[in-house]
Structure formats: structure tokens, C-alpha cells
Amino acid sequence: MLNWLFNLETKRKRLLDKAPAGPLRNYLESPFPDKNSSIYGTALLALDFETSGLDANKDHLLSVGYIELRQNRIILDTAHHQIIHSTRDISGENISIHRITHDQAAQGLALAKVVESILQQLQGKVLLAHHAAVEIGFLQQACKTLYGMAPVFPAIDTMQLARRRLERQQQPCKANQLRLFNLRKQYGLPAYQAHNALMDAIATAELFLAQLAHSNYRKPPPLKNFLLHP
Amino acid sequence: MEIELQEIRDFIAAIPPFDRLPKNVLDALTSALSIQYVRRGKTIPMEKDSAPTLHILRQGAISLYSGKDNLMGMLGEGDVCTSFCAAEVMPDFYVKATEDTLLYSIPCDKLSRLVEDDQSVLHFIRHSAAQRLKEAVSNMQEQSSSNLLHTYAGDICRGELITASPDTSIRDGARLMSEHGVSSLILLDGNEPVGLVTDRDIRKRCVAVGLAISSPISKIMTRKITSLNASESLFDALLVMTREQVHHLPVFDDSGLKGIITTTDIMRQEGLSAVHLTGAIRKAPSLEALVEASKMLPRIQLQLTNMGADLRHVGFAVTAVTGAITRRLIELAEADLGPAPVPYAWIAAGSQARWEQTSHSDQDNGLIISDKMQPGDDEWFESLARFVNNGLDACGYVYCPGDVMASNPKWRQPVSVWQGYFEQWIEQPEPMALMLSSIFFDLRVIHGKEKLLKKIRKNTLQKAPRNQLFLAHMTRNALTHRTPLGFFRDFVLVHDGQHDDTLDLKHSGLVPIIDMARIYALAEGLHEIGTEDRLRAAAGTPSLSKGGSANLLDAFEFISNLRLEHQAAQIREGESPDNFMSPKQLSKLEREHLKDAFKVVQTMQAILEMRYHTDRI
Structure with a gap:
């Protein structure tokens, strides 16, 4: 695991050499947060995408929501939500979940603009998501399309933290148990009615604060204890 | 955002x-x-x-x-x-x-x-709890000023409904109206109201034009009935009457015709109904008639509350009725027993003495008899006490659970014995004895010789302020009634994290304030009896700061009004009024204000506790 962490920062430097000038290069220029520093002092960006499906190669982004965590708090005035421009067909099934209509998608902001602001927000921060592979996969795919190469992202995955916790306690993992809604219920967090990318990002951030509060550390734990294992 | x-x-x-x-x-x-x-x-x-x-x-x-x-x-x-x-x-x-x-x-x-x-x-x-409470109370006073808006047609038209068939002769109709003392008659065809006849119709459409009084009343009735829904306010009634130029409005609810509202009813809304009731009580020929009359009491309380009256008005009106019933019972007893052998005073203790009764409280009373009393005289007084205590119970003032009643020989004694009671309570205070007797420090003569109580009171008010141990014991007893800490979810949070399902507005809200006011009055030798009067009179004395007095008055008013509203709602639903409120009935804002009121009481209790070092006795 430490090897992988080491590789992450090395990879960043190597990618920086190849990166074209612009948003991606700006993102890669900031060092990643120190893996040994306290998790409380680490700036996190909780991020959630609504997508047309789960395959980053075939499906596309519909909207993004993100919000910052500092010093163990979710800061609501950093909340941001954006619908992403699309003229492609969105399957009817998905509309019922995310409620983004064709008209709204057609009026959304261009992908390039959206990814630029996400990369800017992520500079020097750790990405926080539930089932982070999806968010990372889509973000990397978008970068490939836009800049011809995909960067790496230090990330915390609340789903992986939950799975690790179960493994540590040697408990079997039941179906659906690791879903955001069910994990939140388990920690006594409120059931939010709205399902947009921003509320899901906040829901994930709250879940992380709960996981952190329940982990019973005697002193502030380092970031590396939480980072996503690829 | x-x-x-x-x-x-x-x-x-x-x-x-x-x-x-x-x-x-x-x-x-x-x-x-x-x-x-x-x-x-x-x-x-x-x-x-x-x-x-x-x-x-x-x-x-x-x-x-x-x-x-x-x-x-x-x-x-x-x-x-x-x-x-x-x-x-x-x-x-x-x-x-x-x-x-x-x-x-x-x-x-x-x-x-x-x-x-x-x-x-x-x-x-x-702001502090006290400042927020002050604001809440003044908002409440503003809101309650427009009385006609808050009294509903259905609430005041519950009297007996006088109806007749349209075939009835004008003479019989008029006779029916005179018999029942009403100024209008509703004419029913089966259950269907088909017309209305008033005094004025008889005058203008019959007598003035020489119509035979044997003619059917339908000849002079008004066929187009303007009516009102029971849920409409008296203000609506006034508007309709003004607009339609009518003086009588039949009131309907879902189940049909409910009664009639007249212009006089609307004018009477300024509390006259209680006066009318005391009038009826004074003339009541029998216990049965008194029992009937006393049934009006909850409705009067409801009307007054709907009008926006506060505890001062409601308490005064209800206590006045209780006094009238008591006096009438004594008169009926004397008519039966013959005149009293020696002078006496029928005294009321507790809320009746303080003019703070709401519908049908328990009875607390006693008899102070002249020292000229001879052996054997007590038989007369015992008969009087039994008749009045039983009569009050029949009228809805249930027997005192602590047996503080004139029928108990302990509380039916000559002046000198009463004098001795008070001296002992004050000079050799015992916590248990004081607990039972504290309501005797709120005392008022309902019937008989004022003079008999005057001497005892004068003595008490001289001795009490000088006796610190007595005041300390009174304080300690007073502190046994505590306000809750607040609310938690839908529970009342009492001490030590215990939860109650209901809030006792009397014992956990008003009684702690009433008890403190009594102590301030005794400590300062004040002759006031009403809680608000006592708090005002004690303001600025060594016992009570002006600010403390104002805060307690706000708390007392807020909790009293909440209780009146709660009881009004119960009376409206046909339930008998009580002091128990579920937190679910309270709005979030009311809970906040109540919490502030509780905080004020707790602060004042803490000050009293320190002043008399109740921890050291």
C-alpha cells in the first residue's frame, strides 16, 4: 500500500512533465496532500456525478455536485452544482432517478468548462466519493477526451472504508449493505429526499464524518489510513 | 445558495x-x-x-x-x-x-x-430567557385585543332553541316567546326551518295592522332567513346583521340548526354573561337550580377566553360565580337551620381566595366562629358546613382531597383557636404542618363577619416577616414544586433526565410562582392575596427586585394564558377542563416561550433558596 502511495506522487510528477499547458497541467502542478499529515487538517472535496450509466467508456456525465470539508466540517458555502451540456439521448429510465431532462441537459455547461473547474477545485485536495471508482473513471475519461491524457487522483472511498471495517470485524457483507443510503441509516444520518449530485456529495461527506467519528482514534489519524487502494 | x-x-x-x-x-x-x-x-x-x-x-x-x-x-x-x-x-x-x-x-x-x-x-x-418571554407576552396581549374576531357563533348560541310550527297561532307563538323570555321564534316544517318571527314582526305585521292574533304565525313570518355558520366569528355576525338590517341570525352547523344570535348577544360579549349568571344564582330556589346554573361555568370560561380575556378576567368571573354559589348555599342552609347562634365568617382558602379559579376547582374552605361560641353551638355550624360542602360538591367543586373544608372540625373553630394555629405555624414551624396549611395564608371571607378574619390576618402579617425560620420552611416547601427543564422531542424533561408524557401546567408551572408570591407577601407583611397583586406589591422590596417581579409576572401570565387556551379547547370539545397538556399540543414557538418561563422561575427559586439558606434547615 505504501508503495502505491509513493507511486501516486511519483506518477503526478511524471504526468506533469507530459501534461499540456492548461487546466490539467495546473492541477498536476500542486503537490498532493502529505499522506502522513492529519486527516483533520487535510482539505477534502466530496464529489458526485450523475451519469447516464456506469461505464465511463460508453456513458456520459449529466451533472456534478461538490463541496469542501475542512477541519472535520462540511462547509456549505463551497457547495456547487452544475448540469453538464449534452445533446445525446438520455435513457428514460435514468431521468426518473436524476430528473435531468433533455432540455436541461441541452442548456448545461460545456464539459470542458466543468472539468476545468473540477480540476481547479481538486488542486491540493483529496477527492471524496462513495464508490469512488466511478467518479475517478469518468473524470479520467473526460480528461483523456479533453487533454489527451488522464491524471491520477488521491481519493477516499466511503464505500471502501465501510467494506474494510466489515472485514476487520470479520463480518460478512450483505447485499446492498454498502449502499450510501443504508450506510447512512446505520450511522443515524437523516434520509434525504432529494437525489441530485450535490445532495449526494453532502450525503457522502456526512457519512465520512460519521465513519471518522466512529473510528475511535486516540490521536488524529494520518491521511494514509483512509486513502483508496486502487 | x-x-x-x-x-x-x-x-x-x-x-x-x-x-x-x-x-x-x-x-x-x-x-x-x-x-x-x-x-x-x-x-x-x-x-x-x-x-x-x-x-x-x-x-x-x-x-x-x-x-x-x-x-x-x-x-x-x-x-x-x-x-x-x-x-x-x-x-x-x-x-x-x-x-x-x-x-x-x-x-x-x-x-x-x-x-x-x-x-x-x-x-x-x-437576549436572556426573561427578555424573550417579555416579548412573547406583549405579542400575546396585542393579538388577543380583538375579541369579536375570536368568539365564534357556535360558542355563544348554545341556549335552548325555541321553535314552533308555522300553523301555530300568533297568540300561541307570542305566549311561547314570553314564557321562554326570547325575542324570536324559528318556525319549523318538520325539521326544515321555513321562517323566523321576532317581537318586531308581531308589532309591525300583526298588532299595528290589526291582524287577528288567531291567524297562523306563518302570515307574519320572514321567509328569507339570513343565517350564519357556527364557525363564523361574532365579527362576521355583526357584519351580516349590519348588511342585512336584521337583529336575529339563526346559526347552523353540520348537524343543522343550532341556535340564534341576537344583537344583544353581541353586545353582551363584554363579560356580562358572568354577571347574568350570578344574578340567576342569587335567585336560585333550590340546590337543584344551583347545580343547573353552575353547569354554565365552563361555557362562560370558554366565552371569556375566546374574547381574549386573561387570567385576571376569567379568574375574577369564575371566582365570583363560586362566591355567589357559596353564599346562596349558606342562605339556603340558614333558611332551613334558622339564624346562626353567634357571628361567624365563611372563609375560602387557596385559589378562591386569590380570585384565580378556573372552572370547577377543588373546594378549600373553613369557618371562623366568634369566641362567644357556647358548647353545643357547633352542632349548628356542623350542619351548615355539611350542607354547603355537599352542595358545592354537587355543583362541581369536588371535596378537598386534603379535607380542608368547614365540615372538618379542625377548620371549624373560634377565632382564638385559629389565632393559635397561625401563631404555632409561624413561631414553631414544622415542615409537614406547614405544607398542609400554606393555603391558609391565602384567605378571604366569602360570607359573614369580615372582622373575625381581620384580627387574625393583622397578627399574622406582623409576626411572619420577623420569623426567618418560618419563612425558610415555607420556602423549602415551595421549592418542592419545580418547573420542568424543558422539552425533549415530544416529552417533558423533568429532573435527572426523567421524561413525562404530559406537562402539568398547574403544579409544574403556576404553583411555583404562586408559592413564591406568597412568601414575598409574608416576608414583607403585605396584605395582598392575588398572585399578581402580590408580585406587584413586593416589587422593589428587599424580598423581590423590580426586574424579578416583572419577569415572574410575565411567566405567570404566559403559563396562565396557555392553560386558559388549553381548557377552552377542552370545553369546546365537550371534555372537562384540566391542567394536563401534551407537548404534542404545543407549537415549537410555545415550547420555546415555556422554556423561557421555566428558566425565569428557576432563577427566582434559586435566589429564594439562597436567601433563606434552605439547605441548612
């Missing part, structure tokens, strides 16, 4: 005092929040030296403590914690999460800037 945060904004928007903020301010407030998760057992704030902050509980529960394990309150979902709004928090004060808790937090300086135009939110953050 991002519109996607609406769910968080809506949560805040439902909580007083934020519920009155305009949408743009709520949006800004929502954006200014931060979210924290506090693990059960952890203290708040989690960081030391935090700036003054207001917390709103989104989920979970927290407990407020002063000193070691002294629980001051508990907060749950939707509650607001202002404990950290002051720059200086009490040194031994701390807050602990008793469940895993999700908090929305905002620094107070940021909040103040956002709500700079809204006084009520600023007051909420900056």
Missing part, C-alpha cells in the same frame, strides 16, 4: 425563530452553515476557544449540564442550541452528545449580519 440545498434550507425554515425569515435571508443563512458530526459521549464544541456559535440539531440529541452531572436541558432534532452564543460561557457549563448527532452550525457574528433586519432572531441570539 445552490437550489439543490433546498432540503437543508427547508429544514431550517421550519424552526422558530428562523421560520419568519424571508427566503433570500434563509438562502444566505443556509450557505453560511457548516455540518458537523458528533459521536455519542463527546463534548461540544469539539475545538477549544471556538467563537460564539449557534447550533441547530439536524439529527440526534445533546444534553446541557452545569457543574458535574447537573442536567439543565436536552435538545433533539429541530432544536436550537444558543448556549454557545455568548462570548463567555459559564465556567462549569458543558454540553455532551447523548446520541450520535449531526449539527448545523453558524458563527453568531455571521448570523447577526445576515438577520440584521429581523429583531426576533437577533433577540433569540442575544
Whole structure:
């Protein structure tokens, strides 16, 4: 695991050499947060995408929501939500979940603009998501399309933290148990009615604060204890 | 604010005092929040030296403590914690999460800037419980001033409905109206109202035009009936009467015709009904008639409350009726027993003496008899006491559970024995004896010789202020009634984290204030008996500061009015009024105000406790 962490920062430097000038290069220029520093002092960006499906190669982004965590708090005035421009067909099934209509998608902001602001927000921060592979996969795919190469992202995955916790306690993992809604219920967090990318990002951030509060550390734990294992 | 945060904004928007903020301010407030998760057992704030902050509980529960394990309150979902709004928090004060808790937090300086135009939110953050309560009471007084708006047609037209068939002769109709003392008659075809006849119709359409009084009454009736719904206010009634130029309005509810409202009814709304009732009581020929008349009492209380009357008015009206019933019972007894062998005074204790009764309280009374009393005279007084006590019970004033009644020989004694009682209570105070006798320090003559009580009272008011041990015992007894700490979810939070399902507005709200007012009056030798009178008279004396007096008056008024509203609702539903209120019946705002009232009482109790060192007796 430490090897992988080491590789992450090395990879960043190597990618920086190849990166074209612009948003991606700006993102890669900031060092990643120190893996040994306290998790409380680490700036996190909780991020959630609504997508047309789960395959980053075939499906596309519909909207993004993100919000910052500092010093163990979710800061609501950093909340941001954006619908992403699309003229492609969105399957009817998905509309019922995310409620983004064709008209709204057609009026959304261009992908390039959206990814630029996400990369800017992520500079020097750790990405926080539930089932982070999806968010990372889509973000990397978008970068490939836009800049011809995909960067790496230090990330915390609340789903992986939950799975690790179960493994540590040697408990079997039941179906659906690791879903955001069910994990939140388990920690006594409120059931939010709205399902947009921003509320899901906040829901994930709250879940992380709960996981952190329940982990019973005697002193502030380092970031590396939480980072996503690829 | 991002519109996607609406769910968080809506949560805040439902909580007083934020519920009155305009949408743009709520949006800004929502954006200014931060979210924290506090693990059960952890203290708040989690960081030391935090700036003054207001917390709103989104989920979970927290407990407020002063000193070691002294629980001051508990907060749950939707509650607001202002404990950290002051720059200086009490040194031994701390807050602990008793469940895993999700908090929305905002620094107070940021909040103040956002709500700079809204006084009520600023007051909420900056003011003490007493200041907030004062504001609530003055708002309440403003609201209750328009009485006709708050009295409903259905509430005042419950009298006997006089109807006749349209075939009835004018003569018989008029006779029926005279018999029942009404000025109108509704004519029913089966169950269907087909017309209305008033005094005026008989005059104008019959007598003045020489129509035979044997003609059917349908000839002179008004066929087009203008009516009113039972749920409409008297103000609506007044508008309809003015518009339609009519003086009588039949009132309907879902089940049909309910009664009639007249212009006189509307004019009478200024409390005259209680006066009419006392008139009827004075003329009541028998116990049965008194029992009938006393059944009117809840309705009078309801009417007065609907009109926006406060405890002073309702208490005065209801107590006046009780006094009239008592006096009439004594007169009926004397008519039967013959004149009293020696002079005496029938005395009332407790709420009747203080003019603070609401519908059908328990009876507390006694007899002070002249020292000229001879052996054998007591037989007469015992018969009197039994008749009156039984009569009061039949009229709905149930027997005193503590047997404080004239039928108990202990409370039917000559002046000298009473004098001895008071001297002993004051000079050799015993906690248990004082507990039972404290209501005798609120005493009033209902019937008979005022002079007999006067001497005893004068003596008492001279001795009481000088006897610190007596006052200390009275204080300690008074402190056995405590207000709750507040509310937690839908429970009443009493001491030690115990929960009650209902709030006893009397014993956990009014009694602690009544008891303190009595002590202030005795300590200062004041002759006032009513709680509010006592608090006003004691203001600025060594016993009670002017500020303390004003705060207790606000608390007393707020809780009294809440009780009147609660009882009015019960009477309206046909239930018998009581003092028990479920927190579910209270709005969030009322809970906040009640909590402030409780805090005022607790503060004043603590001052009294220190003054008389009740911990040392």
C-alpha cells in the first residue's frame, strides 16, 4: 500500500512533465496532500456525478455536485452544482432517478468548462466519493477526451472504508449493505429526499464524518489510513 | 445558495425563530452553515476557544449540564442550541452528545449580519430567557385585543332553541316567546326551518295592522332567513346583521340548526354573561337550580377566553360565580337551620381566595366562629358546613382531597383557636404542618363577619416577616414544586433526565410562582392575596427586585394564558377542563416561550433558596 502511495506522487510528477499547458497541467502542478499529515487538517472535496450509466467508456456525465470539508466540517458555502451540456439521448429510465431532462441537459455547461473547474477545485485536495471508482473513471475519461491524457487522483472511498471495517470485524457483507443510503441509516444520518449530485456529495461527506467519528482514534489519524487502494 | 440545498434550507425554515425569515435571508443563512458530526459521549464544541456559535440539531440529541452531572436541558432534532452564543460561557457549563448527532452550525457574528433586519432572531441570539418571554407576552396581549374576531357563533348560541310550527297561532307563538323570555321564534316544517318571527314582526305585521292574533304565525313570518355558520366569528355576525338590517341570525352547523344570535348577544360579549349568571344564582330556589346554573361555568370560561380575556378576567368571573354559589348555599342552609347562634365568617382558602379559579376547582374552605361560641353551638355550624360542602360538591367543586373544608372540625373553630394555629405555624414551624396549611395564608371571607378574619390576618402579617425560620420552611416547601427543564422531542424533561408524557401546567408551572408570591407577601407583611397583586406589591422590596417581579409576572401570565387556551379547547370539545397538556399540543414557538418561563422561575427559586439558606434547615 505504501508503495502505491509513493507511486501516486511519483506518477503526478511524471504526468506533469507530459501534461499540456492548461487546466490539467495546473492541477498536476500542486503537490498532493502529505499522506502522513492529519486527516483533520487535510482539505477534502466530496464529489458526485450523475451519469447516464456506469461505464465511463460508453456513458456520459449529466451533472456534478461538490463541496469542501475542512477541519472535520462540511462547509456549505463551497457547495456547487452544475448540469453538464449534452445533446445525446438520455435513457428514460435514468431521468426518473436524476430528473435531468433533455432540455436541461441541452442548456448545461460545456464539459470542458466543468472539468476545468473540477480540476481547479481538486488542486491540493483529496477527492471524496462513495464508490469512488466511478467518479475517478469518468473524470479520467473526460480528461483523456479533453487533454489527451488522464491524471491520477488521491481519493477516499466511503464505500471502501465501510467494506474494510466489515472485514476487520470479520463480518460478512450483505447485499446492498454498502449502499450510501443504508450506510447512512446505520450511522443515524437523516434520509434525504432529494437525489441530485450535490445532495449526494453532502450525503457522502456526512457519512465520512460519521465513519471518522466512529473510528475511535486516540490521536488524529494520518491521511494514509483512509486513502483508496486502487 | 445552490437550489439543490433546498432540503437543508427547508429544514431550517421550519424552526422558530428562523421560520419568519424571508427566503433570500434563509438562502444566505443556509450557505453560511457548516455540518458537523458528533459521536455519542463527546463534548461540544469539539475545538477549544471556538467563537460564539449557534447550533441547530439536524439529527440526534445533546444534553446541557452545569457543574458535574447537573442536567439543565436536552435538545433533539429541530432544536436550537444558543448556549454557545455568548462570548463567555459559564465556567462549569458543558454540553455532551447523548446520541450520535449531526449539527448545523453558524458563527453568531455571521448570523447577526445576515438577520440584521429581523429583531426576533437577533433577540433569540442575544437576549436572556426573561427578555424573550417579555416579548412573547406583549405579542400575546396585542393579538388577543380583538375579541369579536375570536368568539365564534357556535360558542355563544348554545341556549335552548325555541321553535314552533308555522300553523301555530300568533297568540300561541307570542305566549311561547314570553314564557321562554326570547325575542324570536324559528318556525319549523318538520325539521326544515321555513321562517323566523321576532317581537318586531308581531308589532309591525300583526298588532299595528290589526291582524287577528288567531291567524297562523306563518302570515307574519320572514321567509328569507339570513343565517350564519357556527364557525363564523361574532365579527362576521355583526357584519351580516349590519348588511342585512336584521337583529336575529339563526346559526347552523353540520348537524343543522343550532341556535340564534341576537344583537344583544353581541353586545353582551363584554363579560356580562358572568354577571347574568350570578344574578340567576342569587335567585336560585333550590340546590337543584344551583347545580343547573353552575353547569354554565365552563361555557362562560370558554366565552371569556375566546374574547381574549386573561387570567385576571376569567379568574375574577369564575371566582365570583363560586362566591355567589357559596353564599346562596349558606342562605339556603340558614333558611332551613334558622339564624346562626353567634357571628361567624365563611372563609375560602387557596385559589378562591386569590380570585384565580378556573372552572370547577377543588373546594378549600373553613369557618371562623366568634369566641362567644357556647358548647353545643357547633352542632349548628356542623350542619351548615355539611350542607354547603355537599352542595358545592354537587355543583362541581369536588371535596378537598386534603379535607380542608368547614365540615372538618379542625377548620371549624373560634377565632382564638385559629389565632393559635397561625401563631404555632409561624413561631414553631414544622415542615409537614406547614405544607398542609400554606393555603391558609391565602384567605378571604366569602360570607359573614369580615372582622373575625381581620384580627387574625393583622397578627399574622406582623409576626411572619420577623420569623426567618418560618419563612425558610415555607420556602423549602415551595421549592418542592419545580418547573420542568424543558422539552425533549415530544416529552417533558423533568429532573435527572426523567421524561413525562404530559406537562402539568398547574403544579409544574403556576404553583411555583404562586408559592413564591406568597412568601414575598409574608416576608414583607403585605396584605395582598392575588398572585399578581402580590408580585406587584413586593416589587422593589428587599424580598423581590423590580426586574424579578416583572419577569415572574410575565411567566405567570404566559403559563396562565396557555392553560386558559388549553381548557377552552377542552370545553369546546365537550371534555372537562384540566391542567394536563401534551407537548404534542404545543407549537415549537410555545415550547420555546415555556422554556423561557421555566428558566425565569428557576432563577427566582434559586435566589429564594439562597436567601433563606434552605439547605441548612
